[in-house]
Amino acid sequence: MNINWYPGHMVTAAKSIREDLKLIDIVVEVLDARIPKSSQNYIIDEMAEGKEKIVVLNKYDMADKIEVSKWKKYFEDKGISVVLTNAQSGDNISKLLDTIKIVGTKIYKKKYENKTIAIKPIFRVLIVGIPNVGKSTLINKISKKNSANVGNRPGVTVRKQWIRVGENVELLDTPGLLWPRLEDGNAGLKLALTGNIKQEILDLEELSAEGVKILIKNERYNLLFKEKYKLSDEDLIKEAHEIVEIIGRKKGCLISGGEVDLEKASKIFLDDFKNGRIGNISLDSIEK
Ligand SMILES: Nc1nc2c(ncn2[C@@H]2O[C@H](COP(=O)(O)OP(=O)(O)OP(=O)(O)O)[C@@H](O)[C@H]2O)c(=O)[nH]1
Ligand SMILES: [Mg+2]
Structure with missing residues (x-):
C-alpha cells in the first residue's frame, strides 16, 4: 500500500x-x-x-x-x-x-x-x-x-x-507530523487501521480485508475477532473479503436484492478496529 x-x-x-x-x-x-x-x-x-x-x-x-x-x-x-x-x-x-x-x-x-x-x-x-x-x-x-x-x-x-x-x-x-514516506513495511496499513491517517484516502474494502488477515493470523486476536462478530470456525477459514461480507450480513448492511453493502460493512469493521472494540490489539510486535 x-x-x-x-x-x-x-x-x-x-x-x-x-x-x-x-x-x-x-x-x-x-x-x-x-x-x-x-x-x-x-x-x-x-x-x-x-x-x-x-x-x-x-x-x-x-x-x-x-x-x-x-x-x-x-x-x-x-x-x-x-x-x-x-x-x-x-x-x-x-x-x-x-x-x-x-x-x-x-x-x-x-x-x-x-x-x-x-x-x-x-x-x-x-x-x-x-x-x-x-x-x-x-x-x-x-x-x-x-x-x-x-x-x-x-x-x-x-x-x-x-x-x-x-x-x-x-x-x-503541535499539529501531528507524519513521516511523508510510508513505504517501509506495512506502516501505512497499520496507521490507517489505528486511525492515524484518514481511512477515506484508502480503498476501504482492501483495508478491511487486510485488517481481517492480521486478526486471523494471530492466535489471541483470532479468538477476540471470532467472539466480537460471533463467527464460526468455518467462517474463519474463508477469504478475508468474504469474512467482511459475513460481518456485513450479520450487521444488516444490505442493498436491494439481498446483497451485502461491502463499503458499509468495511466501515463498521474499520470503525470497531480503530476504536478498540474488537479487543486489545497491537500491530507492531517487537520481534519484527
Ligand atoms: N481510547 C483512547 N482514546 C484516546 C486516548 N487519547 C486520545 N484519545 C482519542 O483520540 C482522538 C484524537 O485525540 P487528539 O488529542 O485530538 O489527537 P492529536 O494527537 O492531538 O491529533 P492531531 O491534532 O490531529 O495531530 C480523540 O478522539 C481522543 O478522545 C487514549 O489514551 N485512549
Ligand atoms: Mg491535536
Missing part, C-alpha cells in the same frame, strides 16, 4: 517546530501504544537529537498489554523514560508530569552546576507525534483545562499552542 500524505500545514508546522526547538528542554514523543514502531517519525527523532526525550505510549487502554510491556522495556533499555497513558481517562497522567519534572530538574542541575539559581526554572516541553495519537487530549488532561482542540480524526491541531501547567511547566501542543 503506497501512501503519500503530507498536507501543507505539516510542512509549515515542521519548519516552525525546528525554530521552537531552541526554547525547548524536553521532547515528549507521543506514540500509539498499538503501533510503537509505525507511529514513530524519523523527522521527530532528528529534531529531538541532543534533547532529553520521554516516550509516551498513549491509547494504552486499546493495546495488547503483553506487547506494550515488551516495547516499554525496549525504550528503557535505550535509556529513554517511558510512560504508558490513557489520555482519555487520565490514567498515568500524573506520572507523566512527575517524569517531566524529574527530567527537567536533572537538565537544570547539569546546566547550572555550581551556580545558585535565583529564579525558579521553567521546563519547556515539546509534545510531538503523528496525527491523532492523542497529543491534545494529553495536554488537556495534564493542564486540567480544555485549551487544546481534540477530535477523533487526524489533522485536528493545525497551529502550535503553548499551554502553562502549574508554576514551572510549559507545554507546546
Whole structure:
C-alpha cells in the first residue's frame, strides 16, 4: 500500500517546530501504544537529537498489554523514560508530569552546576507525534483545562499552542507530523487501521480485508475477532473479503436484492478496529 500524505500545514508546522526547538528542554514523543514502531517519525527523532526525550505510549487502554510491556522495556533499555497513558481517562497522567519534572530538574542541575539559581526554572516541553495519537487530549488532561482542540480524526491541531501547567511547566501542543514516506513495511496499513491517517484516502474494502488477515493470523486476536462478530470456525477459514461480507450480513448492511453493502460493512469493521472494540490489539510486535 503506497501512501503519500503530507498536507501543507505539516510542512509549515515542521519548519516552525525546528525554530521552537531552541526554547525547548524536553521532547515528549507521543506514540500509539498499538503501533510503537509505525507511529514513530524519523523527522521527530532528528529534531529531538541532543534533547532529553520521554516516550509516551498513549491509547494504552486499546493495546495488547503483553506487547506494550515488551516495547516499554525496549525504550528503557535505550535509556529513554517511558510512560504508558490513557489520555482519555487520565490514567498515568500524573506520572507523566512527575517524569517531566524529574527530567527537567536533572537538565537544570547539569546546566547550572555550581551556580545558585535565583529564579525558579521553567521546563519547556515539546509534545510531538503523528496525527491523532492523542497529543491534545494529553495536554488537556495534564493542564486540567480544555485549551487544546481534540477530535477523533487526524489533522485536528493545525497551529502550535503553548499551554502553562502549574508554576514551572510549559507545554507546546503541535499539529501531528507524519513521516511523508510510508513505504517501509506495512506502516501505512497499520496507521490507517489505528486511525492515524484518514481511512477515506484508502480503498476501504482492501483495508478491511487486510485488517481481517492480521486478526486471523494471530492466535489471541483470532479468538477476540471470532467472539466480537460471533463467527464460526468455518467462517474463519474463508477469504478475508468474504469474512467482511459475513460481518456485513450479520450487521444488516444490505442493498436491494439481498446483497451485502461491502463499503458499509468495511466501515463498521474499520470503525470497531480503530476504536478498540474488537479487543486489545497491537500491530507492531517487537520481534519484527
Ligand atoms: N481510547 C483512547 N482514546 C484516546 C486516548 N487519547 C486520545 N484519545 C482519542 O483520540 C482522538 C484524537 O485525540 P487528539 O488529542 O485530538 O489527537 P492529536 O494527537 O492531538 O491529533 P492531531 O491534532 O490531529 O495531530 C480523540 O478522539 C481522543 O478522545 C487514549 O489514551 N485512549
Ligand atoms: Mg491535536
